[in-house]
Amino acid sequence: MTKPLVALLSGAGVSTDSGIPDYRGPNGLWQRDPEAQKLVTYEFYMNDPEIRRRAWLMRHEVGTLRVRPNAAHLAVAKxxxxxxPVRVITQNVDGLHQLAGLPARKVLELHGTARRFVCTGCHARGPMEDALARVEAGEPDPPCLECGGILKPATVMFGERLDPVVMGEAVAVTKACQVFVAVGTSLQVQPAADLAGVAADHGARLVVVNAEPTPYDDRADEVIREPIGTALPELLRRLGTPGNDWAANGG
Structure with missing residues (x-):
């Protein structure tokens, strides 16, 4: 029996067990500190050197590059x-799916990656470790070494467009999959949230794994409210059981 193509749309809730806070949940970063959203808003970032200094300091102090994959990431790789057949469409920028062992070619990063920087002028790129080392050495807002332009993480900030190629690939995977698991995402950020509806429209079994209700719960074949660190590994264990026709018969 052909194994179903499984697509996972992963949001911030997948990485909270790794120590990375979510953004839109009841205790999310935007709820606790609305001003923090300016640090990842393109217009503010580009026009205010103080915002950039705060953003670089936050990146240095938060230590995102030091976090490790948790049980959810490891379960996907397993x-x-x-x-x-697995494809991950992620709203996260932490690179933890790849660190857990999932091949990079099977991960579509809708919002880019915080593990690299990019120059807004000449588009030079490099590892984020190099930029953070300059911050630690005393450069509060390190300019591009190639052209002197403003550096930013290679992420999609508020006010920037998603990469149309990556989004196109995500839509293609969503239309082709037999099982679509939306995990740790509020399904409120467009256009990523629409993928859940696209999956359902094309006949995929839709599963929502999230602590809070989402706009797509009423379209889901299964809604799981249990903690992601235990719920996702169990869900994926069922999918990986030999002879399991879970996509067709509902598990």
Whole structure:
């Protein structure tokens, strides 16, 4: 029996067990400190050197590059190693799916990656570690070494467009999959949230794993409110069970 193509749309809730706070939940970063949103808003970032200095300081102090994958990330990689066709469409920028062992070609990063920087002028790129080392050495707002332009993480900030190529690939995967798991995402940020509806429209079994209700719960075949660190590994274990026709019969 052909194994179903499993697409996972992963949001901030997948990485909270790794120590990365979510943004839109009841205790999310935007709720606790609305001003922090300016640090990742393109217009503010580009026009206010103080915003950039605060943003670089936050990146240095938060230590995102030091976090490690948790049980949810590892479960996805384990499913892929078991021979199940898996594609991850992630709203996260932490690179933890790849660190957990999922091949990079099977991860679509809708919002880019915080593990690299990009120059807004000449578009030079490099590892974020290099930029953060300059911050630690005393450069509060390190300019591009190639052209002197403003550096930013290679993420999609508020006010920037998603990469149309990456989004196109995400839509193609969503239309082709037999199982679509939306995990740790509020399904409120467009156009990523629309993928859940696209999956359902094309006949995929839709599963929502999230602590809070989402706008797509009423379209889901299954809604799971249990903690992601235990719920997702169990869900994916079912999918990886030999002979499991879970996509067709509902598990």
């Amino acid at each position: 499913l892929e190693r078991a021979g199940v």
